[in-house]
Amino acid sequence: xxxxxxxxxxxxxxxxxxxxxxxxxxxxxxxxxxxxxxxxxxxxxxxxxxxxxxxxxxxxxxxxxxxxxxxxxxxxxxxxxxxxxxxxxxxxxxxxxxxxxxxxxxxxxxxxxxxxxxxxxxxxxxxxxxxxxxxxxxxxxxxxxxxxxxxxxxxxxxxxxxxxxxxxxxxxxxxxxxxxxxxxxxxxxxxxxxxxxxxxxxxxxxxxxxxxxxxxxxxxxxxxxxxxxxxxxxxxxxxxxxxxxxxxxxxxxxxxxxxxxxxxxxxxxxxxxxxxxxxxxxxxxxxxxxxxxxxxxxxxxxxxxxxxxxx
Amino acid sequence: xxxxxxxxxxxxxxxxxxxxxxxxxxxxxxxxxxxxxxxxxxxxxxxxxxxxxxxxxxxxxxx
Numbered sequence: 001x002x003x004x005x006x007x008x009x010x011x012x013x014x015x016x017x018x019x020x021x022x023x024x025x026x027x028x029x030x031x032x033x034x035x036x037x038x039x040x041x042x043x044x045x046x047x048x049x050x051x052x053x054x055x056x057x058x059x060x061x062x063x064x065x066x067x068x069x070x071x072x073x074x075x076x077x078x079x080x081x082x083x084x085x086x087x088x089x090x091x092x093x094x095x096x097x098x099x100x101x102x103x104x105x106x107x108x109x110x111x112x113x114x115x116x117x118x119x120x121x122x123x124x125x126x127x128x129x130x131x132x133x134x135x136x137x138x139x140x141x142x143x144x145x146x147x148x149x150x151x152x153x154x155x156x157x158x159x160x161x162x163x164x165x166x167x168x169x170x171x172x173x174x175x176x177x178x179x180x181x182x183x184x185x186x187x188x189x190x191x192x193x194x195x196x197x198x199x200x201x202x203x204x205x206x207x208x209x210x211x212x213x214x215x216x217x218x219x220x221x222x223x224x225x226x227x228x229x230x231x232x233x234x235x236x237x238x239x240x241x242x243x244x245x246x247x248x249x250x251x252x253x254x255x256x257x258x259x260x261x262x263x264x265x266x267x268x269x270x271x272x273x274x275x276x277x278x279x280x281x282x283x284x285x286x287x288x289x290x291x292x293x294x295x296x297x298x299x300x301x302x303x304x305x306x307x308x309x310x311x
Numbered sequence: 312x313x314x315x316x317x318x319x320x321x322x323x324x325x326x327x328x329x330x331x332x333x334x335x336x337x338x339x340x341x342x343x344x345x346x347x348x349x350x351x352x353x354x355x356x357x358x359x360x361x362x363x364x365x366x367x368x369x370x371x372x373x374x
Contacts, residue, residue: 015325053344053351116352
């Protein structure tokens with residue numbers, strides 16, 4: 001063995017953090033938050049420890065699908081700047097190791113969620129992993145510019161799973177919590193795509209800004225924002241909504257639609273002139289948007305416990 | 312010929328330690344979690360002696 005080979009092998013020895021990075025911890029934080037809200041606002045009590053375990057395994061299930069995504073996409077991750085530091089690209093973890101870890105954690109998380117709660121929650125988690133890995137990663141991501149819309153569905157399931165963990169069922173309120181994140185993802189992501197120069201094209205991943213142009217992307221942002229507003233207001237009319245949620249939802253959606261209209265009215269020359277100020281503001285606001293909607297559901301739920309919230 | 316002195320602890324050892332330690336902690340936590348889950352599930356199952364008291368308490372609180 002030559003010296004250089006020896007050095008390379010040493011560099012590729014993975015630490016614990018490299019395996020943890022396979023689980024996409026930043027994505028997991030959104031999963032934990034929305035699943036937590038879904039579970040807490042559900043109209044059925046859950047033992048706090050069982051609830052904690054359920055959230056943990058929902059997060060691990062989400063992380064497992066992240067690891068499987070890194071296994072399948074190792075080739076295109078190596079071509080994009082944003083994903084160059086992923087352990088499957090740096091060589092710290094081989095794609096095969098990511099695959100084994102992903103499958104093992106997928107099985108573990110689904111079984112543990114079933115044992116801790118019920119089969120509905122476990123089945124929803126299994127479907128989420130299947131959807132993200134097979135439908136999104138393997139099938140649609142490299143095929144259609146609507147990939148982000150479909151991919152967003154996988155990220156939208158956690159509040160529904162949290163709800164099912166507490167109640168064992170799927171209801172209009174839980175479906176609307178799903179729809180909120182689902183409809184939020186496209187405007188959020190496409191606003192980012194309008195001002196960040198990404199290199200999806202290098203990796204042959206079709207993105208709307210590249211395949212259909214930026215004008216069409218602006219139209220799509222407006223369309224999805226209107227759908228999103230309808231979902232957000234509709235959610236406020238269900239049993240988990242109330243005046244406090246509705247007040248915030250109406251104000252935020254009015255502001256969000258105004259931002260989408262502003263983006264729609266601009267062309268690229270306007271956008272370049274002020275360094276994409278409107279798009280940047282819209283994107284920043286979208287982060288607060290999702291956090292506050294789910295946060296207000298929690299506030300409404302807390303108020304209801306004191307006999308104040310709800311309709 | 313210049314030689315590189317052998318060090319007792321190389322960076323590679325630190326990484327291996329972090330991996331082994333991390334896995335150890337995860338396994339211990341998992342055991343604790345399954346134990347805790349068992350207590351929580353049995354303790355809140357009305358069909359079980361342990362959980363019957365809890366269920367009765369919940370019913371009283373609901374009234």
